[in-house]
């Protein structure tokens with residue numbers, strides 16, 4: 032079953048995870064996971080620029096290592112960015128030590144206090160450790176743009192039918208989402224701009240202390 036909008040019960044049960052953000056005026060927080068890559072990320076940046084939209088990029092450290100110039104484009108355009116581990120690790124597949132080291136390895140390049148766990152998987156003990164350094168950013172609306180069985184229009188409808196002011200929305204700047212993203216991102220920007228919404232980056236702070 033696809034959970035498109037995160038249920039309230041899950042949000043209440045996990046007060047240390049951020050699922051949505053307060054917004055004084057109508058605002059969407061678009062987020063892009065798994066980049067940066069030269070094939071897609073520059074297109075995302077150009078598209079956001081057309082709408083004066085800011086967003087947040089949850090970067091895979093190894094992609095930042097391979098494509099530092101694309102990562103620099105994100106920074107230069109005034110967006111924010113988060114840590115998505117160095118190798119897109121799932122915490123349930125590796126030891127706690129390996130997972131934390133992989134995050135630290137990404138942090139050496141990223142220097143951010145935002146973190147999103149790959150596949151949304153996180154354990155209570157990791158939340159406890161990571162929350163001293165990171166804001167753990169989850170989402171309110173998942174587009175499922177990575178699901179090739181979905182039509183591009185359905186990915187957009189997942190946003191339109193569920194996102195409200197303050198919603199954090201997940202998209203992906205990756206090769207497998209290209210077809211869905213190239214329709215659903217402009218459609219989302221068009222639709223919510225016409226409704227008077229703005230598009231903001233999730234605020235970053237300077238890092239507090241190293242993860243132990």
Ligand SMILES: [Zn+2]
Nearest residue numbers: 064065149150
């Ligand atoms: Zn991911």
